[in-house]
Amino acid sequence: xxxxxxxxxxxxxxxxxxxxxxxxxxxxxxxxxxxxxxxxxxxxxxxxxxxxxxxxxxxxxxxxxxxxxxxxxxxxxxxxxxxxxxxxxxxxxxxxxxxxxxxxxxxxxxxxxxxxxxxxxxxxxxxxxxxxxxxxxxxxxxxxxxxxxxxxxxxxxxxxxxxxxxxxxxxxxxxxxxxxxxxxxxxxxxxxxxxxxxxxxxxxxxxxxxxxxxxxxxxxxxxxxxxxxxxxxxxxxxxxxxxxxxxxxxxxxxxxxxxxxxxxxxxxxxxxxxxxxxxxxxxxxxxxxxxxxxxxxxxxxxxxxxxxxxxxxxxxxxxxxxxxxxxxxxxxxxxxxxxxxxxxxxxxxxxxxxxxxxxxxxxxxxxxxxxxxxxxxxxxxxxxxxx
Numbered sequence: 001x002x003x004x005x006x007x008x009x010x011x012x013x014x015x016x017x018x019x020x021x022x023x024x025x026x027x028x029x030x031x032x033x034x035x036x037x038x039x040x041x042x043x044x045x046x047x048x049x050x051x052x053x054x055x056x057x058x059x060x061x062x063x064x065x066x067x068x069x070x071x072x073x074x075x076x077x078x079x080x081x082x083x084x085x086x087x088x089x090x091x092x093x094x095x096x097x098x099x100x101x102x103x104x105x106x107x108x109x110x111x112x113x114x115x116x117x118x119x120x121x122x123x124x125x126x127x128x129x130x131x132x133x134x135x136x137x138x139x140x141x142x143x144x145x146x147x148x149x150x151x152x153x154x155x156x157x158x159x160x161x162x163x164x165x166x167x168x169x170x171x172x173x174x175x176x177x178x179x180x181x182x183x184x185x186x187x188x189x190x191x192x193x194x195x196x197x198x199x200x201x202x203x204x205x206x207x208x209x210x211x212x213x214x215x216x217x218x219x220x221x222x223x224x225x226x227x228x229x230x231x232x233x234x235x236x237x238x239x240x241x242x243x244x245x246x247x248x249x250x251x252x253x254x255x256x257x258x259x260x261x262x263x264x265x266x267x268x269x270x271x272x273x274x275x276x277x278x279x280x281x282x283x284x285x286x287x288x289x290x291x292x293x294x295x296x297x298x299x300x301x302x303x304x305x306x307x308x309x310x311x312x313x314x315x316x317x318x319x320x321x322x323x324x325x326x327x328x329x330x331x332x333x334x335x336x337x338x339x340x341x342x343x344x345x346x347x348x349x350x351x352x353x354x355x356x357x358x359x360x361x362x363x364x365x366x367x368x369x370x371x372x373x374x375x376x377x378x379x380x381x382x383x384x385x386x387x
Contacts, residue, residue, distance in 0.1 A: 007118055010073060011057040012383070015116035018071045018078070023059035023116065025143040027380035029135035030055045031121035032128045032177035033207055033340055033372070034331050035186055035289060036297050037276040039305055041171025043228055044192035044244025045273030048280060049173055050201060050374035051181030056119035056132035059383075060140035065112035068141075070096055072117040083110055088165055095130050096137040098165025102157035103138060103149070111145045122368060124213040126332015130166075131174035134158035139380040151378060152194075155179040169225045181377035188280055192244050199283050201374045205340050206319070206348040208355065209368035210311040212336030221333050224305065228269060231262040246273045261306070268304035272297060289342045291327020295320070298329035298339075307334030311363060315339045318358065322351035345371070 008026045015023045030051035037047035063069065070093040071078040079089065081097040083104060088094050096115065103110050115137060121129040135158055142149040155175035162170050171191055181187050186201040232245040235256050242248055246269050253266045275293045282290050298316050302308040312330040316339060319328040324347025330339045341348060352369040359367050 007055055007057040007120060008059070011059040011116050011118040014071065014073050014118055015059040015061070015114070018116055019061070019069075019114045021061060021114075023061045023114075023383055025061075025140060025380060025382050026057060026059050027136045027139035027143060027378070028055045028057040029132040029139070029178045029378040030181065030375055031132050032174060032181070033205060033338070034173065035201075035205070035340070035342075036279050036293060036329070037173075037272060038297065038301055038331065039224065039228075039307070039333070040246055040269055040273045040276070041173040041189070041191040042169065042225060043232075043246045043269045043273075045246030045269060046276040047171075047173045047189050047191060048186050048199070048276050049177035049181075049189070050186045050205070050372075051177060051377050052121075052127065052207065052372040053370070053375045054119075054121040054127065054372070056117065056121055056129070056136045058133075058136040058140040059116045059118075060113050060144050062144045063112045063114050067112050068096065068100060068115060069113075070115045070117065072119075074119060074123075083112060088167070092133075094166050095133045095161065098161030099134045099138045099158050100141055101165060102161045103141065103147075106153075106157065108142070108147050108149065109145055110141050110147070113141055113144055115140060122209055124337065125209045125368075126334070126337030127207070128174035128178055130162065131158060131178045134161060135175060135178045135378045139378055143380050143382075151179040152176075156194075169222055177377075179378050181375065183376045184374050186283065186374060188276070192246070199280055201283060203288060203342060204345045204348060204371050204373050205342055206352055206371050207331075207338055207340055207369065208315050208319075208352070209338050210309070210315065210336060210359075210363075211365045211367050212309060212311050220307065220335055224265065224307065227262055227265045231258055231266040234258055234262065235266070245269050250274075264304040264306075268300045271300055289327065291325075291342060294327030294329040294340075294342065301330055301334060305334070309334070309336055311336070311359075311365075312339050314362070315355065315359070318355055319351060322355065323347060325351060
């Protein structure tokens with residue numbers, strides 16, 4: 001797949017307007033959508049994301065200082081941070097600052113730089129907008145400093161940046177998907193070991209953005225994280241060698257008689273990671289994504305993990321009434337954000353505007369939608385855009 005050059009060109013134009021110079025490189029990294037395997041990553045389970053066509057582009061140039069200056073086309077504030085002892089500001093550039101801090105901590109000779117960011121990955125929709133910013137910024141900083149950074153290492157740095165600097169408890173899925181994805185494939189990730197495998201995936205996915213924002217900085221996500229950690233601690237009383245919550249069997253979870261709601265949280269994790277394996281097996285046989293597994297995933301997320309919303313539930317029910325749609329579910333952390341549907345490509349293109357029109361009437365909110373194939377992961381190059 002050829003990446004649309006318009007995003008890179010927009011980042012370059014923003015750079016020129018802001019910094020009065022020509023950037024020396026442009027890096028880009030995609031958002032991601034998870035086909036199945038939700039809230040399993042930080043529980044040591046399996047996930048199956050694809051990179052989407054929407055990307056974050058970062059135009060960059062060394063500035064001869066120990067400061068990194070940042071500007072974004074979609075966010076009103078510009079900011080800066082020092083490479084030496086940076087401190088979180090609570091602003092959007094903390095994602096880039098945290099990534100740079102991790103690179104420095106791991107011995108990378110990062111230099112001061114100017115960064116201009118252009119992105120069409122919607123923020124707050126559960127499509128890994130923060131991970132795409134982290135990976136693209138990290139690649140740009142490495143490129144202008146002449147550093148060879150492995151994609152996997154960069155993804156791990158980005159994960160630690162989000163947890164330790166930004167303060168959001170995340171798994172490895174978003175960063176791995178953005179950094180390591182391959183066109184025409186889903187990325188199977190064993191989140192306990194970091195092992196990955198490229199799984200052929202030639203279909204397209206309808207992504208439906210409900211327009212209901214949510215933040216992972218606080219609230220329900222961190223509460224769920226605490227609940228599953230408590231569930232694992234209780235399970236280890238019966239199974240001391242249990243490595244992760246996802247490593248338990250459904251039978252072990254049932255026999256442990258965990259208190260509510262820990263029983264439901266654990267049940268979701270152990271059944272969801274097994275759904276990933278079944279979807280992978282179908283894809284490896286050359287079959288389409290089994291829609292029944294997506295529907296079972298959504299029901300588990302709605303009932304057991306309690307992270308759905310009226311808007312997400314409405315979309316799943318409405319999408320299943322569209323001819324040619326095989327399955328649907330929420331994707332991302334939930335509590336708002338996006339849902340997906342799979343089916344015939346023509347059916348998805350037809351269903352998108354129809355569902356969006358009905359949603360607008362019913363919820364008085366304008367949704368976003370797009371149909372995307374499995375797209376390319378992170379890229380970086382010296383500037384080749386025409387002057």
